[in-house]
Amino acid sequence: MFVRENSYAIARKKSIEKGRAHINLEGQKQWPTNRSGARGVTIPNGSAFAQNEAYLELCNSGWNLQWRAGIGNPYVILPALLIVWMWYGLAVHPLLFGEIIFFFVIGDEVPNTVLWLGWLLLFPMAAASAFMIFAWFYYMGMRTCFFTFARGRIRFNRLTRKVYVLRPKYCGGNAVFEWDRLVALFEPEGTSAGAKQTIKALALYHPPFDATDPTAHGEDCLFAGPAVTGPEGAAPLWEYIRQYMETGPTIDRIPPGAPANFKGIARYLHPEYTTYCGLPSSYQYRQECRPGFMETFFHMSSQITCSWPRFPKEWQSDSGMGEPEDRPVQTGAVMTALVYRARGQLSKDEEVELMERYGTAEALAAAKARRD
Numbered sequence: 599m600f601v602r603e604n605s606y607a608i609a610r611k612k613s614i615e616k617g618r619a620h621i622n623l624e625g626q627k628q629w630p631t632n633r634s635g636a637r638g639v640t641i642p643n644g645s646a647f648a649q650n651e652a653y654l655e656l657c658n659s660g661w662n663l664q665w666r667a668g669i670g671n672p673y674v675i676l677p678a679l680l681i682v683w684m685w686y687g688l689a690v691h692p693l694l695f696g697e698i699i700f701f702f703v704i705g706d707e708v709p710n711t712v713l714w715l716g717w718l719l720l721f722p723m724a725a726a727s728a729f730m731i732f733a734w735f736y737y738m739g740m741r742t743c744f745f746t747f748a749r750g751r752i753r754f755n756r757l758t759r760k761v762y763v764l765r766p767k768y769c770g771g772n773a774v775f776e777w778d779r780l781v782a783l784f785e786p787e788g789t790s791a792g793a794k795q796t797i798k799a800l801a802l803y804h805p806p807f808d809a810t811d812p813t814a815h816g817e818d819c820l821f822a823g824p825a826v827t828g829p830e831g832a833a834p835l836w837e838y839i840r841q842y843m844e845t846g847p848t849i850d851r852i853p854p855g856a857p858a859n860f861k862g863i864a865r866y867l868h869p870e871y872t873t874y875c876g877l878p879s880s881y882q883y884r885q886e887c888r889p890g891f892m893e894t895f896f897h898m899s900s901q902i903t904c905s906w907p908r909f910p911k912e913w914q915s916d917s918g919m920g921e922p923e924d925r926p927v928q929t930g931a932v933m934t935a936l937v938y939r940a941r942g943q944l945s946k947d948e949e950v951e952l953m954e955r956y957g958t959a960e961a962l963a964a965a966k967a968r969r970d
Contacts (some may be wrong), residue, residue: 599660599667600742600750602786602797602821603769608737614814621801621819622788628803629782631840637859639841640834641867644886645824647875648922648931649867652757653915654842655922657873658750658765659799659825662887667743668896674734678727685724689716742766748877748904752822753915756843761802762915763820764907770818774913775804777843782836784829786819797825800832837861865930866955872933875922877906882937927952946970 610617618624629635644662647655687699692708699705735741746766753762754777761775786801799821807816822839826832847865856862874882880898883889889897908923909915922931926938927948935952938944944952946968953962 599664599739600658600746600765600769601660601739602799602801603658603750603765604739604742605737605796606819606821607769610817610819614817617817617819621783621786621803623783623803625788626783626785629784629836631778631780631843634837634840635782635784636833636837638834638857639838639861639863640831641838641871642824642826642831642835643870644873644933646867646872647751647934648872648926648929649842649847650919650928650930651847651865652917652919653753653755654839655751655753655875656823656839658752658821659797659823661749661824661873662889663797663825664743664900665889665893665895665897667740668899669892670734670740671899675731678731681720681727682724685716685720688712689720692716742769743900744903746904747907748901749907750821751907751909752820753909754839754843755915755917756846757917758915759843760915761820762909762913764909765820770820772910773818773820774915775802775818775820780804782832782840783819784832784836786821798828798831799823799825800835838863867930867932869932869936869956872931874937875926875931875934877901877904878937886933932956 606617606620609620645656647657649655684701687701692698692713696708697704697706698708698712747764751762751764755762759777761777761780763770763773763775765771765773780802783801783803787796787798800823802820802822804816804818804820806814823835826835841861842863845863847863849862849864851864851866851868852860852862874886878886880894883897883901884894906923908921916929919925919929922929922934926932926935927944935944935948936956939949939952946965949965949968950962953965957965
């Protein structure tokens with residue numbers, strides 16, 4: 599789901615000023631990579647695909663709300679299409695072929711009252727319905743939930759000092775940014791009444807390469823991590839990313855009772871902070887996001903049309919660590935590794951390594967006693 603990316607791309611296409619106003623660029627403080635925006639660090643649950651010595655990979659926002667796109671098909675799109683079909687059958691088809699279509703019943707007689715009804719009543723309703731369909735997919739961004747990437751992937755590589763982004767072409771396309779040129783925005787949705795309805799997220803703004811360039815070449819904005827509560831949620835997430843890029847993992851695990859201003863980055867993320875890297879089954883989605891049955895059904899109806907994006911090999915964005923989908927244990931893709939373990943897809947050595955980090959003594963013993 600790329601609702602935030604879609605809305606920014608639409609605004610940016612209209613004009614440079616509208617794009618900047620859309621992310622509230624001048625209405626808030628901008629945080630460069632050498633400045634902290636929070637006392638401590640926080641990584642929201644279910645947001646990291648992987649973390650290791652080379653890179654931290656996060657999702658984009660909106661995954662837990664993608665079921666809304668699925669529910670829109672029977673409750674928004676189908677009624678709108680039905681109205682358009684009724685207008686065609688009672689107003690347009692009679693003029694073209696001399697017969698009417700009422701739902702799926704064809705009649706030879708074309709009463710004048712039916713034609714008047716079709717054009718005076720159904721035509722305005724059909725036009726409004728057609729616009730609603732267009733607005734639902736284009737302006738409201740529901741097109742980003744069908745026949746495109748299933749999720750956005752933002753990879754922060756501390757070795758190359760670059761940020762690699764995967765997203766649909768109409769949302770800016772795949773891109774590579776220099777880490778040191780990015781600035782964080784904690785309130786990219788602004789403070790207007792309408793903005794309260796948008797998905798709140800941490801935005802990372804990339805300024806144009808030349809500040810005097812009237813075309814603002816190079817200007818862009820990406821949205822990293824899941825939806826947050828607002829600036830109070832975006833600030834510690836930004837500080838986590840910043841600390842990771844500047845200092846890297848410094849301890850194995852966060853100590854119990856760590857103070858609020860603790861800024862150490864753990865080598866081994868707790869599973870609850872990670873998310874599955876790939877197209878999950880309905881069971882895995884329910885386990886991770888804990889939605890109801892209907893939310894899961896509508897989410898999966900959207901997801902089955904999507905594909906999983908992979909980083910181009912020529913980018914070498916993994917710095918030799920490998921991809922989370924291929925080497926989940928080695929790359930710190932904990933949730934993915936646990937799913938692979940449940941499916942029997944891990945080798946004995948990988949399972950032992952995983953259980954040494956996250957398993958109980960019994961689970962570790964069982965892994966060591968396993969026969970390949």
